[in-house]
Amino acid sequence: MDDTMPDRIDAYLxxxxxxxxxxxxxxxxxxxxxLAKAFQAQKALVEGIRHHHxxxxxELMQEEEAALAxxxxxxxxxxxxxxxxxxxxxxxxxxxxxxxxxxxxRLLLMPSPRQPQQLYRxxxxxxxxxxxxxQVQTACTPIQExxxxxxxxxxxxxxxxxxxxxxxxxxxxQCLVSPEELQLLLGISYVETGEMGLAREQLKPLFDQMETAxxxxxxxxxxxxxxxxALAQLEAWEHPSAYYRKRITRLKAYLSE
Amino acid sequence: MDxxxxxxxxxxxxxxxxxxxxRTYRLAFVQWxxxxxxxxxxxxxxxxxxxxxxxxxxxxxxxxPELNSSLKTYLFAIGKRRLHKQFSKxxxxxxxxxxxxxxxxxxxxxxxxxxxxxxIARLVAALPHPCNQLMYWxxxxxxxxxxxANRMNYKSADVAKTQKNRCSKRLKKLARQAGLML
Numbered sequence: 001m002d003d004t005m006p007d008r009i010d011a012y013l014x015x016x017x018x019x020x021x022x023x024x025x026x027x028x029x030x031x032x033x034x035l036a037k038a039f040q041a042q043k044a045l046v047e048g049i050r051h052h053h054x055x056x057x058x059e060l061m062q063e064e065e066a067a068l069a070x071x072x073x074x075x076x077x078x079x080x081x082x083x084x085x086x087x088x089x090x091x092x093x094x095x096x097x098x099x100x101x102x103x104x105x106r107l108l109l110m111p112s113p114r115q116p117q118q119l120y121r122x123x124x125x126x127x128x129x130x131x132x133x134x135q136v137q138t139a140c141t142p143i144q145e146x147x148x149x150x151x152x153x154x155x156x157x158x159x160x161x162x163x164x165x166x167x168x169x170x171x172x173x174q175c176l177v178s179p180e181e182l183q184l185l186l187g188i189s190y191v192e193t194g195e196m197g198l199a200r201e202q203l204k205p206l207f208d209q210m211e212t213a214x215x216x217x218x219x220x221x222x223x224x225x226x227x228x229x230a231l232a233q234l235e236a237w238e239h240p241s242a243y244y245r246k247r248i249t250r251l252k253a254y255l256s257e
Numbered sequence: 258m259d260x261x262x263x264x265x266x267x268x269x270x271x272x273x274x275x276x277x278x279x280r281t282y283r284l285a286f287v288q289w290x291x292x293x294x295x296x297x298x299x300x301x302x303x304x305x306x307x308x309x310x311x312x313x314x315x316x317x318x319x320x321x322p323e324l325n326s327s328l329k330t331y332l333f334a335i336g337k338r339r340l341h342k343q344f345s346k347x348x349x350x351x352x353x354x355x356x357x358x359x360x361x362x363x364x365x366x367x368x369x370x371x372x373x374x375x376x377i378a379r380l381v382a383a384l385p386h387p388c389n390q391l392m393y394w395x396x397x398x399x400x401x402x403x404x405x406a407n408r409m410n411y412k413s414a415d416v417a418k419t420q421k422n423r424c425s426k427r428l429k430k431l432a433r434q435a436g437l438m439l
Binding site for chain 1: 272275276279280283293294295302306309310313340341344370371373374375376377378379380381382392393396397399418422425428429432437
């Protein structure tokens with residue numbers, strides 16, 4: 001082993017070689033078994049050193065998590081903040097007993113002006129509004145599930161969900177989701193699964209309303225290597241927003257390479 | 258503390274800055290990940306921790322590209338990659354030509370470690386001073402030999418390099434004694 005070998009291995013591992021030097025080094029390793037073995041050993045050492053220091057960071061983060069959990073527990077009702085349960089605190093116990101006595105006396109001596117009927121109605125109203133909210137949340141679950149599948153890039157699962165939802169206008173309205181949004185996500189999902197014809201069918205009607213639809217319409221050509229069509233679409237895009245102007249310039253450069 | 262101040266402090270290594278980074282973005286990230294990916298809190302916390310480590314290493318190694326966006330956006334972009342990797346069952350062609358997503362794409366597999374790497378990490382924990390400190394600065398913080406020589410009061414970068422090579426040999430010897438194939 002020559003003296004420069006450890007330095008050269010380190011330079012390679014730290015990415016400090018030029019692409020030419022790195023290629024030469026790799027070629028050399030293929031021929032020289034001693035160098036290849038030394039490289040593997042050094043690589044494992046560096047990996048171990050980095051892993052060790054990362055573990056220390058993870059330990060710090062676990063400390064933070066423990067502190068957060070303790071904070072949450074302390075602030076939660078019945079948590080650590082309550083040093084002693086109230087029934088073991090004679091002062092609190094006495095105060096609670098007094099309150100109960102006062103309440104019972106009040107019931108006996110001064111009947112409440114509120115009639116049970118009113119109380120029931122108030123309770124029913126509060127309950128029903130909560131119920132409506134819960135019903136809305138439950139009804140919107142399929143939309144949420146479709147969106148989650150999309151976000152997780154599980155496009156094959158997202159597509160049938162979006163398709164099923166598109167016909168349910170009332171539900172979309174109830175959940176404050178526009179059909180166009182769903183159509184866009186369906187179109188993008190088709191692009192991702194390579195069904196370009198179906199993708200374009202969904203995306204084209206949305207051109208005027210959504211730049212994202214137009215962008216993915218163009219990408220549906222890029223993905224199958226139809227660069228001239230993609231370039232023609234890019235050229236035809238009038239007045240894009242500043243955000244898409246930059247992307248268009250980059251994509252044009254990429255396609256023209 | 259604004260982004261620039263936080264980056265400065267993280268670059269210079271105080272543990273408190275790392276904790277501040279963690280506390281600042283943890284809640285927002287976990288809520289965001291749970292909402293967008295329907296994952297459990299523990300999964301979101303795992304993704305957050307890995308993203309924070311990647312960001313921290315980029316800052317410490319001075320490898321953070323000039324940010325056009327906030328540190329939060331950058332951290333979330335790293336997290337997005339991490340979550341996509343976890344949830345996507347098949348690799349998809351990336352259509353996003355924006356710089357940010359491209360930059361963070363390469364980081365996604367950085368924290369993976371082999372079984373041999375894990376074993377060696379245990380040996381690193383047992384390395385005595387100055388080897389532990391020297392290896393940390395050279396291999397984890399990517400300091401130059403000159404910088405290490407200054408910090409450790411060595412006469413020159415060459416002395417630091419000799420010491421580093423000795424420490425490498427020592428670690429390799431420990432690995433062989435532990436029966437690891439090196």
